[in-house]
Amino acid sequence: MVRLIDKVGKVAMLASALLLASCSQTPDRGAQRTDFNIGWSIYAGWMPWPYAQQAGIVKKWADKYGIKINVVQVNDYVESINQYTAGKFDGVTVTNMDALTIPAAGGKDSSAIIVGDYSNGNDGILLRGADQMRAIKGQQVYLVELSVSHYLLARGLETAGLKPTDVKAVNTSDADIVGAFGSPQAKAVVAWNPQLSVMKNQPGVAQVFSSAQIPGEILDLMVVDTATLKANPNLGKALTGIWYETVSLMQRQDAQGRAARAAMAKLAGSTPESFESQLSTTHLYTDPKAAVSATSNPALIKTMTQVRNFSFSKGLFKGASSADAVGIAFPGGKTLGDPQRVTLRFDESFMKLAADGKL
Incomplete structure (x- = not known):
């Protein structure tokens, strides 16, 4: 981030x-x-x-x-x-x-x-080709900057012992985020539903962190x-x-x-x-x-x-x-x-x- x-x-x-x-x-x-x-x-x-x-x-x-x-x-x-x-x-x-x-x-x-x-799981972090949060290190992360997605990413990074500087945020509107994550170079995304559920169902995509792990926040x-x-x-x-x-x-x-x-x-x-x-x-x-x-x-x-x-x-x-x-x-x-x-x-x-x- x-x-x-x-x-x-x-x-x-x-x-x-x-x-x-x-x-x-x-x-x-x-x-x-x-x-x-x-x-x-x-x-x-x-x-x-x-x-x-x-x-x-x-x-x-x-x-x-x-x-x-x-x-x-x-x-x-x-x-x-x-x-x-x-x-x-x-x-x-x-x-x-x-x-x-x-x-x-x-x-x-x-x-x-x-x-x-x-949100009790309605916001999540997804990775393509990996199923562990630590695999996000070094990735470009597509998300709506200055939103709760920023906050969720920070909390997810904490759980994996990573720093904000270990990733690079790519600002993407919620209206465009599904399309952006569909591009070949996109490996990491933070989003909320209904966009989250659409992307989560794509082949090779795993949810590695969600708001269910920080209930009430x-x-x-x-x-x-x-x-x-x-x-x-x-x-x-x-x-x-x-x-x-x-x-x-x-x-x-x-x-x-x-x-x-x-x-x-x-x-x-x-x-x-x-x-x-x-x-x-x-x-x-x-x-x-x-x-x-x-x-x-x-x-x-x-x-x-x-x-x-x-x-x-x-x-x-x-x-x-x-x-x-x-x-x-x-x-x-x-x-x-x-x-x-x-x-x-x-x-x-x-x-x-x-x-x-x-x-």
Whole structure:
């Protein structure tokens, strides 16, 4: 995992300049509104969102609170986060690390209102022609740089006694990664489902490390702009209602549940069988009480400490002098980093409303 620090600096400065330019043209996020846009990209744990829109569940909950919610697909995952950061979306599906290193590190105050799941094997490292992690040494590794794939690679290298300098990262978008790994020179890749399952089934390919070996460290979230949420709490209530109604439906083992999962598979471009396999490696928090417990657990602070220290070590905090530069707030008033510069908040209040039957 090699990324030159001077290159990171130049990319970060360019991204910051573009962000400032784009944000200057966005409406006041603290205003009361009735129309909202939520971005999503294809991943097993996020497929409930487009299905909910297709099935009328989004409209049902939006109507309940007198608002309109547009659920918008973005084919490239990192681009969906960039568009959220620039103000095009009011919320976005994102992992804990990427919420920290892109919007939060860029100064955009964001609230994680739904901890939907953690990857329990949905992210993995694949090698062609080898079945041991140590064989990755000296390889070019195709992955989405500055994403959780970076983090997974680092954790995998640790288990094999290897250093980041033992491999060379090749930045590849999630939309292009399957094609890139199909080239003859590609021997190593880090990816998430559904792309991971497609590549894992290729001849001579073995999975040598996965998120199942670090359970709870790669979280999948619904993150909403904090100012928008404060001015429009009904958006948080509607999104939470949508989520729990949909995941409750998809857990059912009757014909309706199977039909919902088959529809999600189709939306993801997968077969029902492949999608069921992806769900088996996704630890969904279907019970809001479990999600509240996980969000309030001190283990989350430990996880985010690991994530932010890794992110800072890779220069992902855009010129910050320490990992404390980006503040992270947790339930109960606990804060990691600078309490005066909190830009990522784990807000369990909406999940608690769901747990208490008060939505």
